[in-house]
Amino acid sequence: MQNHPVYTDNDPQSENSTLNLGPTHPATHGVFQNVLQLDGERIVSGVSTIGYIHRAFEKIAEHRPFYQITPLTDRLNYCSSPINNMGWHMTVEKLLGITTPKRVDYLRVIVMELARISDHIICNGVLGVDTGAFTGFLYMMEYREAIYEIYEEVCGSRLTTNIGRIGGFERNFNTIAFDKLRKFLKDFPPVLKEFESLFNRNRIFVDRTRDVAAVTAEEALAYSWSGPLLRAAGVDYDVRAMNPYSSYEDFDFEVPVGDNGDVYSRFLVRNEEMKQSLRIIEQALVKLEKEPTDIFHADVPEFYLPPKEEVYNNMEALIYHFKIVMGEIPTPNTEVYHSVEGANGELGFYLINDGGRSPYRLHFRRPSFINYQMYAPMSKGMLLSDAIINMSSLNVIAGELDA
Amino acid sequence: MGKITNEELLKSINSKFEGQVTVAGEPYGLLTIETSPENIIALLSFIKTDPALQFIYLTDITAVHYPEQEKTIGVIYHIHSLVNNVRIRIKVFIDGDNCHIPTATTLWEGANWMERETYDLFGVIFDGHPDLRRILNVDDMTAFPMRKEFPLEDPNRVDKKDYFFGR
Numbered sequence: 001m002q003n004h005p006v007y008t009d010n011d012p013q014s015e016n017s018t019l020n021l022g023p024t025h026p027a028t029h030g031v032f033q034n035v036l037q038l039d040g041e042r043i044v045s046g047v048s049t050i051g052y053i054h055r056a057f058e059k060i061a062e063h064r065p066f067y068q069i070t071p072l073t074d075r076l077n078y079c080s081s082p083i084n085n086m087g088w089h090m091t092v093e094k095l096l097g098i099t100t101p102k103r104v105d106y107l108r109v110i111v112m113e114l115a116r117i118s119d120h121i122i123c124n125g126v127l128g129v130d131t132g133a134f135t136g137f138l139y140m141m142e143y144r145e146a147i148y149e150i151y152e153e154v155c156g157s158r159l160t161t162n163i164g165r166i167g168g169f170e171r172n173f174n175t176i177a178f179d180k181l182r183k184f185l186k187d188f189p190p191v192l193k194e195f196e197s198l199f200n201r202n203r204i205f206v207d208r209t210r211d212v213a214a215v216t217a218e219e220a221l222a223y224s225w226s227g228p229l230l231r232a233a234g235v236d237y238d239v240r241a242m243n244p245y246s247s248y249e250d251f252d253f254e255v256p257v258g259d260n261g262d263v264y265s266r267f268l269v270r271n272e273e274m275k276q277s278l279r280i281i282e283q284a285l286v287k288l289e290k291e292p293t294d295i296f297h298a299d300v301p302e303f304y305l306p307p308k309e310e311v312y313n314n315m316e317a318l319i320y321h322f323k324i325v326m327g328e329i330p331t332p333n334t335e336v337y338h339s340v341e342g343a344n345g346e347l348g349f350y351l352i353n354d355g356g357r358s359p360y361r362l363h364f365r366r367p368s369f370i371n372y373q374m375y376a377p378m379s380k381g382m383l384l385s386d387a388i389i390n391m392s393s394l395n396v397i398a399g400e401l402d403a
Numbered sequence: 404m405g406k407i408t409n410e411e412l413l414k415s416i417n418s419k420f421e422g423q424v425t426v427a428g429e430p431y432g433l434l435t436i437e438t439s440p441e442n443i444i445a446l447l448s449f450i451k452t453d454p455a456l457q458f459i460y461l462t463d464i465t466a467v468h469y470p471e472q473e474k475t476i477g478v479i480y481h482i483h484s485l486v487n488n489v490r491i492r493i494k495v496f497i498d499g500d501n502c503h504i505p506t507a508t509t510l511w512e513g514a515n516w517m518e519r520e521t522y523d524l525f526g527v528i529f530d531g532h533p534d535l536r537r538i539l540n541v542d543d544m545t546a547f548p549m550r551k552e553f554p555l556e557d558p559n560r561v562d563k564k565d566y567f568f569g570r
Binding site: 050051054056058059060062063094221222223224225235237242243334335336337339346348350352360361363365369370373374377402403 | 433459462463467481488514515516537538540541553555
């Protein structure tokens, strides 16, 4: 059995031509291989091959203590790493029964919504590029940079953030972070509005995207789609609204829903989600004013590493530091499933624990992996150029696809 | 929380599958039940189509390996009822050397890649699957890497022994 179909004219009688789209093709934005049978410009059939950047995260995770798994989650959906980080922290907190203070929840909400915005900026910007409009992408990219600068103030890194710790954050947000956040909240909405006015009623864009790759709600559910794709098909399933985590129940926001699941609906849903995310962040800033400003982690010394200066000057901190690093703190022998609304859909963590320092089994429910499997079947009968923008609008991230 | 409680859900399942299903607990409020490979598809089909339950959304299929147990491989389904906002976890334990289980692709198209991934990593053979090939690893791989006997790293390496790290 050949797992990697390559360019062959295996059937000389066939009028169709074979096209290897990928694994590295500039139009696919990642390592995706699709071997397509083409009749002229129409796709007759396609075979997807994935796994080119499989890094065995689930296996590695079985050999690492909980707090060292966060960097692995960074590399799932690397366009919105903070959501993955937070999802993992919350899974472990659920396992250990840690309740986080409200301020931590709100800070997390801010970071997660920024991540969602930056992910949607990329997706919608690139969708514009693939339909021939470069301007919107460049224009929006500046604000992804602004978001990354906020991450830098919070955790020191930009793309693979490793942000936060089990129980909260490793340090408090500084004033520069809040200043940058307020500047972003002031500067970004007009740009988003301008971006929308570039595209929403743009004749070329609408002609290229309307009714392209339309998916019904039934199909989307049968393929276990989630996130903006499922909502564009008309199903209002959003983990934030349905099973609120990190105090999302305190926020007032809407779940945008599309009408026919085509590329255009997905574009509109993502734009609207960015606006809702801005709303959430603004509410979070107001709520934060009522919270004590010095709390940035839960009071769980047996799981939260103490600051280094205390480790060397304080007996208790030294003991906890030693116990955490050496993994000598018992954990419950049970299993837990926790999911968060990632930028691409329901990002789930299924953790089976045997009471030790590292998971017995950890499984990531990766939305890109599950969303992408419809790509080849749905491409049948589609124009090649439409299949390209369909892939952009699925927003499949290779890291999340291959784990 | 959901519109139906775990007790009601269990009662409803037991009315159809009395004696075929055992409860494995409710960790963190998520009802976990166990059943056999013979009953799994009938059970999934029942909870999917029952008008009161409507577990229409397949969240995930995965597996776990317990080398010490008699039946070493556990296949785990997470199903979500979007209408009632209730989740259920169903486990099926099968023999590790001869692990066959019927496919769920007859109920959900989305089960296709989830089962391929489970086959790829654990060697679970889903009978009736339309295209059961490896998905993440290379074709000519002979092992199933998520099984516990498969080492994470080359066991001959001497620079990364656990005792250097106090493990």
